[in-house]
Amino acid sequence: MSRFFLIATCLLCLLSTPFSFAATIKPIDTPFDKVWLIEDTNIPLITIAVALEGAGAATDPEAYQGRANMAAGLLDRGAGPLSATEFQEALAERAMQFSAYVDKDSLYITVRTLAEYKEKAFELLGYALSAPHFSNEQIAQAKTKQKAALARREESPSYRANVAMNRALYGSHPYGYSILGTQETIDNISKNWLDKYKESFFAAPALNITLVGDISADEAEVLIKQYITLPKRTTAPQDVVQVALPESGSTQMLDMPFEQSAIMFGLPGINVHEDGFYALMLANYALGGGGFESRMMKVIRDTHGLAYSASSYQLLQRQSAPLMGTIGTRYQDAGKSVELLKEIIAGMYQNGISAEELQLAKQYLIGAFPVSLSNQETLASYVRFMQTADLPIDFIDKRTGYIEAVTLEEANEVTRKILDPPKLHIVVVGRQPATEGKE
């Protein structure tokens, strides 16, 4: 009946202040890092969001880029006593959804199931975590698929821009590697390397689980105890080497036959636990995070009609949280769009943001947040993020206060610190007008 408390608290808040979200997150006692539950009996569904911290693509050795990504794709292709076909059939017969992927820091698994199959969901998850087969047959197939997926992604100028930006920011550090790998490195990955990956990083202290849905704390405790086992770590995990961003910015113009250019910008940012994080969150809204409210959209799209999309965001990674942004514009206008972008950034650097912009940013970031969490999938993902970012279990309640507390002065200190033009990295991928007619 925890929904009752949720609605009641929300209603109370509605009586006085704008609606606020008081999630009832219950910690479950297990041998793992964090296991949190939000019970919701409104619909007969369960969403299980899992993270293995430290098992991300930054652990790929350079010649084996794409390894973590491949491993994620293989977890449901044969695990425990079930062959690939048996595992897939077990999912298909129950309309159960199993997806796994990596970012640079962690491996993520999300399982969604009808409540009536909750036990089977934990059983299958348990096999995937403790005993994935990584059979040679499945590896061969995975390589073919990953190379095809990479080829498909390389048809997109924004993917190409992303790859180039990562290299600009991180150079030869693993954060600069491609999560999908390259056509060559994918071929290098062997069963030996996948087994090593699993042995090194699939350990109990690294595991976080967020459960949302029609399951009680008692049930969760029993099922986790019964089905989820991971070895305790025998050796301390090898931390990814500290990353150091370059002192100054860069510009890359990559000539590729796209009608619409992908423009990307990057700047060193501020991470979750660092001073000024919320100030930057608000400044980012004003810059390009706030959709039609943002300077990027207002200038580049509304005023000049140069782009369909123009936005910015904070990319939150364990070791580095750059401020990034993208613009899509026809290649003939790419130069002009870059100039406009630089003007916007320089303008914010010089003069900060206005009191009105700060207020609008606060209103949206506070007001839209609970609305965005009103379904299991996004709620589970967000709470899982809280776990991996080491945010406390009551963070959802505290967040509003942190955002509200930011003053205009603080916001403008942060824009002066971060939006520093000489530190700006730019990538433009598309037809380069300078090279036209020279083919």
Place this chain on the structure above:
Amino acid sequence: MNKRPAVLLLLLALVSFLYAPPASAIEVSSTTLPNGLQLVVIPNNAAPVVSHMVWYKVGAIDEQKPHTGLAHFLEHLMFRGTQTLKPGEFSSIVAQLGGNDNAFTSYDFTAYHQTIASAHLERVMQLEADRMRGLIIDTDDAARELKVVMEEYNTRIANVPASHLNAKMIEAAYGTHPYGRQVIGYVEDLARLDKDSAREFYNNYYHPGNAIVVISGDVTPKAAKALATRYYGAVPAREVARPLPALPPLPEARTILHRDEKVQQPQWRRLYPAPSALYAPQEDCDALSVLAQILGSGEASRLQRLLVDEMGIATQTGAYYNDLTLGPSSFQISVTPAQGKKMDAIGSVIDQEIERVKVSGVDDRELQAAKVQLKAQVYFAQDGVEPLGNIVGELYSMGLNKSYLESWEERIEAISSEEIQRVANTYLLEQHAITGQLLAEEK
């Protein structure tokens, strides 16, 4: 705590206890205002959030050359100011209230929607009712927005080789019927779009009797009706004529090749013209839906197991069929060939599998799995307020109603292998099949 909140809490406790909805009982209530506006409400008080949508019964299907792209262009212009709002102010207000708003144009409808705390439902209804007839289109603004539409064209079409193949395939399949072109319109027509043609389109179609308001989430039908009457009810009625184009004749079978220097990963596609629920018995459509699920949904599907796992000639497969179309529908299959594998090999295997279904239907195991998956969709759709709003909106704008949803589980359960065999023989016809291949430039 004073007395009022305590009473509220108690009432709420009672309501929560009583309102523990049985799993499949989705409540949908519909009413029509005197001016013809249809209001459909799907109450769900799991969270104090609503999805508010206005579906106009107009889309690319209502366009004629040389004015293709109008419906979508108008969708853009709807955000550019009314008699009471400045350009962009609509979205600005919604953002300030902590809501998200957007819109989409399809062949059959144009929908505008917001997801927001239920306390702000009244405001968004006021805003939508305002722009239903209060839109102002400024010449410079229209010109600027046209440039944005051109960039959207570049993002979705010009930059994407698969879109060019799609354009050729639908033209082959549907000829001069509006489904034979992409919703965004022909690029040569886009250049001609202007404020006058947009204004005319708006005046022809944007009226309450041609609109369906769908609200899903934390509101009661009674409260929604009261608000709708106050805001939408005030918009004057006007007859809207919406003659739909005749269904096109079935095409002759063709294979289309599209080569593009940007292609890194070839694609194979097949399109069979197929009926919509408006033109064929619902059982036929349901059987096709089950077949699409069996053939192409996910890792354990027939095509995945055969082409990817067993034969290794593909890395990805899919099958797709949607019965909710005002015009002709299609049954589509897509295959991503494995590196170095021939397109013709893909084609033969697909032809063989379709033939196999025609001759001997489907296996019981795959049939049962498909049924479980399709029936489960109803439950997944109840998570959050948007999915049901979308489904219900689409249904009602087709002229269908909640009985489609209510009978879904039963209808799917009733599909047999024989039914599937029958529809495969009736509709998946080789002589009308369009095959497409996306290829890199020849070296």
